Amino acid sequence: AQSVTQLDSHVSVSEGTPVLLRCNYSSSYSPSLFWYVQHPNKGLQLLLKYTSAATLVKGINGFEAEFKKSETSFHLTKPSAHMSDAAEYFCVVSEMDSSYKLIFGSGTRLLVRP
Amino acid sequence: GAVVSQHPSWVICKSGTSVKIECRSLDFQATTMFWYRQFPKQSLMLMATSNEGSKATYEQGVEKDKFLINHASLTLSTLTVTSAHPEDSSFYICSAVIQGAEAFFGQGTRLTVV
Numbered sequence: 001a002q003s004v005t006q007l008d009s010h011v012s013v014s015e016g017t018p019v020l021l022r023c024n025y026s027s028s029y030s031p032s033l034f035w036y037v038q039h040p041n042k043g044l045q046l047l048l049k050y051t052s053a054a055t056l057v058k059g060i061n062g063f064e065a066e067f068k069k070s071e072t073s074f075h076l077t078k079p080s081a082h083m084s085d086a087a088e089y090f091c092v093v094s095e096m097d098s099s100y101k102l103i104f105g106s107g108t109r110l111l112v113r114p
Numbered sequence: 115g116a117v118v119s120q121h122p123s124w125v126i127c128k129s130g131t132s133v134k135i136e137c138r139s140l141d142f143q144a145t146t147m148f149w150y151r152q153f154p155k156q157s158l159m160l161m162a163t164s165n166e167g168s169k170a171t172y173e174q175g176v177e178k179d180k181f182l183i184n185h186a187s188l189t190l191s192t193l194t195v196t197s198a199h200p201e202d203s204s205f206y207i208c209s210a211v212i213q214g215a216e217a218f219f220g221q222g223t224r225l226t227v228v
Contacts, residue, residue: 034216036219041205041222041224042221042222043120043207043219043220043221043222044158044207044209044219045219046216049216090157090158100146100211100217101148101160101163102148102160102209102217103160104150104157104158104159104160105157106156106157107156107157109155
């Protein structure tokens with residue numbers, strides 16, 4: 001079975017400083033991995049996805065993530081945090097069957113200080 | 115991107131009544147839809163997989179008689195919370211999948227049972 005672990009429940013950064021949200025996955029196969037963002041009481045927005053193409057994936061709003069098979073990691077980064085980045089971030093792995101079931105990590109709340 | 119519309123966005127109901135939540139794919143046909151539940155400050159937990167024209171597949175621990183799922187067409191899935199109780203209060207989110215592509219999420223429904 002596939003699983004994903006988000007190592008930090010909360011991350012706090014100052015505006016303009018780099019963001020690092022950590023994610024490790026467990027999979028028997030080459031996984032599809034995603035990062036989603038959720039603002040309060042809103043649905044989910046896809047930031048980026050990895051589907052066995054380039055290991056460095058660029059997403060929206062300046063976010064990017066690097067797939068590292070040797071470390072089973074898919075950490076999300078952004079060079080400079082903006083106040084509007086404050087939200088909940090979910091690392092997600094897709095099961096490798098036809099159901100396209102998504103398995104969510106526990107989430108990381110990003111706080112951005114002025 | 116593809117749009118998934120979820121209705122209502124919020125609902126308050128009395129204990130013992132039933133509530134229906136709709137999930138529509140507006141500009142594409144979705145053979146598979148998923149229903150998730152999210153408790154405050156927690157991650158999304160998959161409740162069930164809904165396939166058009168067949169019975170839903172429920173995750174372990176989810177009461178199928180309480181959470182009725184109907185997927186009558188390629189663009190509509192409904193979740194009915196029957197005989198709702200305060201502990202059913204939660205944020206319910208649906209997603210729809212374009213085969214071979216990504217999952218698109220509805221904006222969620224905040225259910226409050228009083």
